[in-house]
Amino acid sequence: MNTLNPFKNLKADFPASIVVFFVALPLCLGIALASGAPLFSGLISGIVGGVIVGALSGSSVGVSGPAAGLAAIVLTAIGSLGGYENFLLAVVLGGIIQLVFGLLKAGVIAYYFPSSVIKGMLTGIGFIIILKQIPHFFGYDNDPEGDFAFFQLDGENTFSEISNAFSFISPGATLIAAIGLGILLLWDKVLSKKGKFFQVVQGPLVAVVAGIVYFVVSEGNGTWEISKEHLVSVPVPNDTASFLAQFSFPNFGAIARPEIWVTAFTIALVASLETLLCVEATDKLDPRKRVTPTNRELLAQGTGNVVSGLIGGLPITQVIVRSSANIQSGGKTKMAAILHGLLLLISVLLIPNFLNKIPLSVLASILLIVGYKLAKPSLFKTMYALGWKQSVPFVVTVLGIVFTDLLVGIGLGLAVGIVVILFKSFQNSHFLHIEDKSNGKQKIKMTLAEEVTFFNKGAILKELDRLPTETQLELDVRKTRYLDNDIIEILEDFSLKARNRNIDIRLISERGIAENPESFIQFFKLNPKV
DSSP states (O other): TTTTTTTTHHHHHHHHHHHHHHHHHHHHHHHHHHHOOOOHHHHHHHHIIIIIIHOOOOSSSSEEEOOGGHHHHHHHHHHHHTOOOOHHHHHHHHHHHHHHHHTGGGGGGGGSOOOOHHHHHHHHHHHHHHHHHHHHHHHHOOSSSTTOOSSSSTSSSSHHHHHHHSSSOOHHHHHHHHHHHHHHHHHHGGGGOOOHHHHHHHHHHHHHHHHHHHHHHTTTTTSOOOOOOOOOOOOSSSSSHHHHOOOOOGGGTTTHHHHHHHHHHHHHHHHHHHHHHHHHHHEEEEEEEEOOOHHHHHHHHHHHHHHHHHHHHOOOOEEEEHHHHHHTTTSSSSSSHHHHHHHHHHHHHOHHHHHTTTTTHHHHHHHHHHHHHHSOOHHHHHHHTTHHHHHHHHHHHHHHHSSSSSSHHHHHHHHHHHHHHHHHHHHEEEEEEEEEEEEEEEEEEEOOOOOGGGGGGHHHHHHHOOOOOSEEEEEEOOOEEEEHHHHHHHHHHHHHHHHHHOOEEEEEEEEEEEEHHHHHHHHHOOOSOO
């Protein structure tokens, strides 16, 4: 972003911010509903995430707001802490803990997640968006927007919800959703290439306007009308006093309660982890491949959570759904995130009744496009071509996210990734080369890797035990820089076995050649860093 002229890319950022606004609006309300919090709290966190976190963050295209991954934690905490005001205190303290994480430079954690897991996370979220939006597309809105878990708040799961939706199709909602989807595809594939007007005026805006017009025209038309429960539901204050009454404030009198601090630390930890994962994923999606400073991101998120908690909002993280919508819509700088937050604020203040005429099914069509672009089938082909060591963690992450939730899915993918690393380490600890017989004995050369640790014990022990009798073993450690004590003990034990099996051992190091087993074992003990 050009700090001297933040409006330099406004032609790209403003249209993108409108799309992000339409994506964020139902999610802010839905996540608040799924969290058992006031609907207005979701809008507060969306505004703070856009304006304050957007301004402080070093991410050019990341967008922050209330996160579906925290909904279950929030729902449980509000009940266990004895009220929403006590929970808000935990949010504020969680934000302060995030600030400490940033000062301690804990953002480095983001760089330790394998690329296959991050790609699996993006694809899994894409599938979740598609699966969760199918019922809303057909006008079946029993489960709130923002409930991304497999086992849903309405007692159903992701797939049973889809099955139920086909039994309760709303004709009007489905028709305008199909029209909206057609507009989006036409805009994306054809019209956006026809001129600047179609690039500035985004397809999602046209689809939403069409949805509002359809609602107004079809009202009272029986079968084809859209009932009020299938519309966006923004709180509408009667006057300034009722608007201000929607804000809540933390109960600082409960600050000494241990359970408040436990909840605060949980919020800080989960929100930070989800943010860092989204930062890594967003940077991969960014066409310019800019790198977000992760420690600065934790400081920005911490500040946002302190502010959100002080005025009655939900916890905030960077959110991949909104971030990917921003990137797909051509957002270039952080102004898109800031403007989306301002649009939320202005619309809630000035046009809440207008927003409440937007059909949820039209917004579902927008999210279906976002989900498809995250979960393109071609990516599976690409990952398969990279081999099982990349494709298995990828697939496990995708399935874990679809059938559990975001953090569990990533944890499963990471666990599989670690197993793959251990397997690769097991394979790459040494290399064997069998040479011609020398002095009547078969000569076998074993070259050790640069670093040999206890992970490699099994592989090396297996190879040593398989050596035939009457053999000459040449152990080459010229490239080895570190040898774990566990490996030294294996070699020491083998030097004793070698005598009984008539195996001669020679050590080749940068310091020369040792023929005496005792001498090379002593050498390893004195020089673990070879």
